[in-house]
Amino acid sequence: MSLPQAFVSRMQARLGSEAHDFFCALATPPKTAVRWHPQKGISRFVEARPVPWHPLGQVLEQRPPFEREPLWHAGAYYVQEASSMSLRAFLPEKRPLRIIDLSAAPGGKATLVLAELGLEGGLLIANDPDPARRIALQENLERWGIPAYFITGRHPRYWAERYPEAFDVVILDAPCSGEGLWRKDSTAMRQWSTQLVQRMRRLQRSLLFAAKALVAPDGRLIYSTCTFAPEENEENLAYLMQDESSWHPVLWSNAPPEVVSVSYGNKGVGYYFYPHRSVGEGFFISAWERSGQSVLETQSWKTTPAPYPLPKGIECFRQGKMYYALTPGALAMIPPRWEREKWEAFPLGERIRPAHAAALMVGGMTQAFPERPISSEAFERYLRGELFQAQAPVEWVTVEGLGVGWLYKGRPSLPFTWRRFLRNRCY
Numbered sequence: 001m002s003l004p005q006a007f008v009s010r011m012q013a014r015l016g017s018e019a020h021d022f023f024c025a026l027a028t029p030p031k032t033a034v035r036w037h038p039q040k041g042i043s044r045f046v047e048a049r050p051v052p053w054h055p056l057g058q059v060l061e062q063r064p065p066f067e068r069e070p071l072w073h074a075g076a077y078y079v080q081e082a083s084s085m086s087l088r089a090f091l092p093e094k095r096p097l098r099i100i101d102l103s104a105a106p107g108g109k110a111t112l113v114l115a116e117l118g119l120e121g122g123l124l125i126a127n128d129p130d131p132a133r134r135i136a137l138q139e140n141l142e143r144w145g146i147p148a149y150f151i152t153g154r155h156p157r158y159w160a161e162r163y164p165e166a167f168d169v170v171i172l173d174a175p176c177s178g179e180g181l182w183r184k185d186s187t188a189m190r191q192w193s194t195q196l197v198q199r200m201r202r203l204q205r206s207l208l209f210a211a212k213a214l215v216a217p218d219g220r221l222i223y224s225t226c227t228f229a230p231e232e233n234e235e236n237l238a239y240l241m242q243d244e245s246s247w248h249p250v251l252w253s254n255a256p257p258e259v260v261s262v263s264y265g266n267k268g269v270g271y272y273f274y275p276h277r278s279v280g281e282g283f284f285i286s287a288w289e290r291s292g293q294s295v296l297e298t299q300s301w302k303t304t305p306a307p308y309p310l311p312k313g314i315e316c317f318r319q320g321k322m323y324y325a326l327t328p329g330a331l332a333m334i335p336p337r338w339e340r341e342k343w344e345a346f347p348l349g350e351r352i353r354p355a356h357a358a359a360l361m362v363g364g365m366t367q368a369f370p371e372r373p374i375s376s377e378a379f380e381r382y383l384r385g386e387l388f389q390a391q392a393p394v395e396w397v398t399v400e401g402l403g404v405g406w407l408y409k410g411r412p413s414l415p416f417t418w419r420r421f422l423r424n425r426c427y
């Protein structure tokens with residue numbers, strides 16, 4: 001692997017005697033990690049090591065073919081590189097929380113947050129301005145199945161202008177020069193240049209100012225990137241927080257020894273993950289808290305009787321013909337004036353026919369529809385769209401007790417790729 005000279009010089013200056021190990025680690029294959037769903041009740045890769053900073057994280061010895069794995073389709077786990085799972089250490093303990101993830105696609109941090117929020121913990125707004133990446137975000141959040149979110153596609157400035165100080169937690173997992181991803185993605189290295197780092201630094205600063213404006217008193221700003229460039233990390237935060245007396249840094253008091261802390265500004269502390277020291281890819285994370293007392297305004301939406309019985313603790317609301325699901329904790333945290341925004345929520349479908357997402361929801365659907373358990377082998381055929389005969393009008397298809405889709409009487413089950421296009425419709 002031939003590394004750019006400017007990058008080599010910077011990392012040698014930064015890491016000193018560790019630089020050689022770091023460069024060697026960059027030439028090794030990336031490690032695959034997964035984070036298990038806390039409510040779907042399965043956790044089972046045996047040949048795996050725990051991720052030190054996440055109780056449900058595992059690092060795998062080999063990458064299984066996830067796309068053919070029924071448990072992946074059921075949302076029993078999320079494939080996420082291990083360093084990113086450290087976000088959990090920076091989330092506050094208090095509940096309920098109104099959280100916005102400004103650059104959420106494809107959903108790694110967002111699914112982690114939803115796992116923490118559960119049914120009563122609050123609301124996540126998963127935002128990303130890139131429409132193509134939002135498709136993956138939507139699929140991943142539906143598969144995860146905790147309906148405590150809305151997906152939006154605004155620029156962070158839009159949010160900052162309309163909803164200042166409206167969030168308990170603002171996550172900016174910023175677009176960056178991607179130095180930490182070179183093991184996974186060699187194009188990121190080919191596209192790298194010192195000019196790219198400067199361009200990203202400027203973009204991140206403007207996003208950081210918008211993100212900061214969104215934080216409520218007593219709320220947190222969590223900033224992360226997957227790059228090692230200090231200009232994009234601690235230097236940006238030092239600039240953002242200079243002369244701020246009403247903000248203080250959030251420290252990771254029991255950070256594992258393989259994580260390297262860096263001090264910046266007059267009191268900031270950031271945390272670096274290097275591939276020669278720890279199990280994940282390159283990553284930087286740092287958080288700040290605004291002093292004061294939170295007085296978040298909320299506007300609960302009217303719930304509607306669901307079109308079919310829902311799992312316990314999940315509520316239904318309606319927009320036009322479509323029914324959507326939300327947890328009670330999320331319903332209680334909706335910002336005022338919110339119905340005017342453009343969003344996607346967790347779709348339940350129209351009347352009696354459930355949307356694909358509903359099959360994947362936490363809590364299961366056994367009360368509403370007869371369950372149709374199938375084997376892993378049969379699931380492969382189901383994915384290919386092979387015809388299965390349903391006995392009841394609608395059957396809930398499960399593998400190992402977890403929902404993976406629906407079967408309709410008298411109609412072939414649609415191949416997965418078709419289902420993608422029809423995801424939000426009833427069929």
Ligand code: SAM
Nearest residue numbers: 102103104105106107108109130133173174175
């Ligand atoms: N948080 C995601 C996760 O954990 O899966 C990864 C986010 S990725 C590092 C950066 C994201 O920033 C991309 O999805 C990209 O679409 C988004 N992005 C690009 N330009 C942006 C902007 N101006 N404002 C906010 N997000 C932006």
